[in-house]
Amino acid sequence: MDDNKENRTVIEAEVPMGTVHPGALEPYRLRLFVEDEIVRDAEMTVGVNHRGVERIMEGLPVEKANSLTEKICGICSNSHIWNSCRVGEIALGIEVPERAVYIRVIMGELERLHSHLLYLAHGSEVLGHETFAMRLFYIRETVMELLRMIGGNRVQYGSAVLGGVRPRCELDQMRIQKLSEGIELLKEKLNDFANRFVSDPLVMSRITGVGVTKPEDALRLACSGPTLRATGVEMDLRTGMYEYDSFEFDVITQDDGDVKSQLLTRVFENFESIKIIQQAIRNLPDGPITNRSWEMQDTPITKSYIEVPRGTLYHSYALEDGRVRNSVIRTPSMANIGAMQYSAIGHHITDAQLCIVQCDPCFTCTDRAIQIIKR
Amino acid sequence: MSLKSYSRGRAVHVMLVYTGGCNGCDIEIVNCILSPKFDAEQYKVFLTWNPREADVLVVTGPVTKYNEQPLREIYKAIPEPKAVVAAGACALMGGVYKNCHGDIPSEEISGPVDQIIPVDAKVPGCAVRPQDVVAGLVSALPLLLNAD
Amino acid sequence: MELTYPLIAVIGTLATSFIVSLFLPGIERKFIHARIQQRVGPPITSPGIMAPIKFFFKQTINPESPMPKLYNALPLISIIIIIILLLVLIPQMYFLGALTSIIAVIGLLKVEEIMYMFMGSLSKSVLSVRMPFPDRAKGAAHPNTPRTFFEELSSLRAFRLIAFGSFPIYIALFVSVAMTGSIYLTDIVAYQQANGPILFTLSGVLGAIVFFIGYMILLNEYPFAILKGKPDVVEGPYLEYAAKYRAYVYITRGFLMFTLATLFATLFLGIAPNILNPNFIITLVVALIFPMIMAVMSAFSPIFTYKQFYPTVAGVSIVGVLAIVAALL
Numbered sequence: 016m017d018d019n020k021e022n023r024t025v026i027e028a029e030v031p032m033g034t035v036h037p038g039a040l041e042p043y044r045l046r047l048f049v050e051d052e053i054v055r056d057a058e059m060t061v062g063v064n065h066r067g068v069e070r071i072m073e074g075l076p077v078e079k080a081n082s083l084t085e086k087i088c089g090i091c092s093n094s095h096i097w098n099s100c101r102v103g104e105i106a107l108g109i110e111v112p113e114r115a116v117y118i119r120v121i122m123g124e125l126e127r128l129h130s131h132l133l134y135l136a137h138g139s140e141v142l143g144h145e146t147f148a149m150r151l152f153y154i155r156e157t158v159m160e161l162l163r164m165i166g167g168n169r170v171q172y173g174s175a176v177l178g179g180v181r182p183r184c185e186l187d188q189m190r191i192q193k194l195s196e197g198i199e200l201l202k203e204k205l206n207d208f209a210n211r212f213v214s215d216p217l218v219m220s221r222i223t224g225v226g227v228t229k230p231e232d233a234l235r236l237a238c239s240g241p242t243l244r245a246t247g248v249e250m251d252l253r254t255g256m257y258e259y260d261s262f263e264f265d266v267i268t269q270d271d272g273d274v275k276s277q278l279l280t281r282v283f284e285n286f287e288s289i290k291i292i293q294q295a296i297r298n299l300p301d302g303p304i305t306n307r308s309w310e311m312q313d314t315p316i317t318k319s320y321i322e323v324p325r326g327t328l329y330h331s332y333a334l335e336d337g338r339v340r341n342s343v344i345r346t347p348s349m350a351n352i353g354a355m356q357y358s359a360i361g362h363h364i365t366d367a368q369l370c371i372v373q374c375d376p377c378f379t380c381t382d383r384a385i386q387i388i389k390r
Numbered sequence: 391m392s393l394k395s396y397s398r399g400r401a402v403h404v405m406l407v408y409t410g411g412c413n414g415c416d417i418e419i420v421n422c423i424l425s426p427k428f429d430a431e432q433y434k435v436f437l438t439w440n441p442r443e444a445d446v447l448v449v450t451g452p453v454t455k456y457n458e459q460p461l462r463e464i465y466k467a468i469p470e471p472k473a474v475v476a477a478g479a480c481a482l483m484g485g486v487y488k489n490c491h492g493d494i495p496s497e498e499i500s501g502p503v504d505q506i507i508p509v510d511a512k513v514p515g516c517a518v519r520p521q522d523v524v525a526g527l528v529s530a531l532p533l534l535l536n537a538d
Numbered sequence: 539m540e541l542t543y544p545l546i547a548v549i550g551t552l553a554t555s556f557i558v559s560l561f562l563p564g565i566e567r568k569f570i571h572a573r574i575q576q577r578v579g580p581p582i583t584s585p586g587i588m589a590p591i592k593f594f595f596k597q598t599i600n601p602e603s604p605m606p607k608l609y610n611a612l613p614l615i616s617i618i619i620i621i622i623l624l625l626v627l628i629p630q631m632y633f634l635g636a637l638t639s640i641i642a643v644i645g646l647l648k649v650e651e652i653m654y655m656f657m658g659s660l661s662k663s664v665l666s667v668r669m670p671f672p673d674r675a676k677g678a679a680h681p682n683t684p685r686t687f688f689e690e691l692s693s694l695r696a697f698r699l700i701a702f703g704s705f706p707i708y709i710a711l712f713v714s715v716a717m718t719g720s721i722y723l724t725d726i727v728a729y730q731q732a733n734g735p736i737l738f739t740l741s742g743v744l745g746a747i748v749f750f751i752g753y754m755i756l757l758n759e760y761p762f763a764i765l766k767g768k769p770d771v772v773e774g775p776y777l778e779y780a781a782k783y784r785a786y787v788y789i790t791r792g793f794l795m796f797t798l799a800t801l802f803a804t805l806f807l808g809i810a811p812n813i814l815n816p817n818f819i820i821t822l823v824v825a826l827i828f829p830m831i832m833a834v835m836s837a838f839s840p841i842f843t844y845k846q847f848y849p850t851v852a853g854v855s856i857v858g859v860l861a862i863v864a865a866l867l
Contacts, residue, residue, distance in 0.1 A: 031667055089415065
């Protein structure tokens, strides 16, 4: 990629990590090629997690297939079901009631909060800072409780159905009250944490200048989401999504592209999410939450891109007799794998896991379509 | 209660193996050990990542093909007495991935955990709740305490 | 009659130290880490006492190692070395002459460090190379590179620890030598009983700080845990220990914590560990305070890489040299 990084010398040894490793948590194989403990090359093998969700979706009724996409990932489950429903809505021309859109946005932003907090906690754990990790898990618990209150489950809480949201996810006065209180509390806790985090000299010295991805490289590697924004490229699909038309928020960017800017991007995005949720609570429109007046018909392959906590999520399928055909899903972590391998090069082996974690990997999402060629 | 059982009950080392679940159970289990709200250490449950140190193996996920051999190896590396807790619907019976190819044997899923290694306690849920994980660990304890 | 008194002193001191050292990991975990992390934490007996007892009751397995017997013997050797180290600090043993000098103490600590290297190079855990995974398939990058176990990596790091990482603690040991002009523990203790503890001088304070950093590095506690950091080498040299040998590893750590604190009390406060001397209570207090401060430090710091490790060691060593210069002036 870069000239001075490409200039590699003799590779001394290979350090294989995984598929069970405390730094990684998820099962994947990582081969680090080191020379005197400095990583010269890295190779990541995904596909360990491949279960074939698209294969199972093939031929299922569209409602069932939508709720199946939830099981792709336990972290961004709502995003998957949201985007999958969005494909159906675009294909069938269903108009979603405004209240349902607002509830979807609230769920999406709560999910972004919990995903980013989890990311920060995992990052702290890989840094070796157990106290920060525990603190973040504690803050995250507030979000989990809110998600459980609205979605009914702590993890698989997907709210969207074709044409609106589930009746379970209706926000009545009590829930709105609890939501706004929870968000206030969260803001306070996050503020404290962010102040503590940026003023910690030991942590800052550990993460500054490590795992740098330059913006041009990030674009060439096709990174997406916060990973791209942390390198200084202002790109957020939320600015173009009709769901976010009535919300005001800033697109957070950082300049350096190192682990510090990656972590800080997530910290600041949390505050933007809080802002969006507060706007949504304030302006929550009245009306129905599902639009049931639509008819099933055959449609060609339709695609939809949305911004999820980790980046750009792509879903596409065609409908035939109300059943899903040719389902393709591309998750953001797939796009960020290049950045993970690239940013680890040239750093100490202890930082290698950190460089991977900074791109917010989710390999259960990533292990999608893999073509098995038998020779 | 003998010293043997007493000491086993007072220090339980838990190892986690993720075998291709959706991350939901995995994070809830990590949450149950790392989050100060649940804090499994107050129940004398310690997290370890070394099979030689572990007493209880917590397995999540439907065991994908690539994870089958590593899981066996790790199970073999744990010294007796040991217990296995399968957590989550996928680990118990394959979850949504069960029978994903109908009658054709699956190329991706090696089947639920109890087809690979003997399972002692099963924690249902999609995803498992942290409270249930602690309960599942406790229900596997008598097996450890009464072993030789 | 002349032999009973020293015998009681030696055995009593060793036994008390051993019992106290068993509680240290629990105190560290329950009262410091858990308090800082705002949780309840484990019972105080669990990490230090019950865990080793539990490991004694587990099935003994053959570790994956080219020399399993030697590998299993290493923790025993290292615990014996620590016992010898504690033994030579006890005043009743000062008749041993050269063995009760700073040089002997440094030698024993060096052997302790070399143990890490042996452990690392003899362990072949399932977690890295031996994990069955078909990743050297067609199309893989650099398919013929020699592969390294995590433990070999931490063995290399143990070598660096010997080469430069343990500078601070050795320099700190020489502060008291420079102050008293003798390498014998007898003279160091006698000097401090006559002139007051070294700790309350300028070079003593600097020396104590240096000693403390060296103590953390030698114990591999969290900011300096390059041998057994979770992000890369998991547990490093200890990966293959199971059953009772792991229990020895657990006991060794607590005992080393206690012994190093005793060494500090001897060299900087002039209180040699002796159960029959009422000042022994100060030794115990030092042995409690040291792990507590260490736990606070480790709870608030991430793991260091060489980028932070080299400057820390270099800076602390310079402070140590300054302390020696101040002591000589």
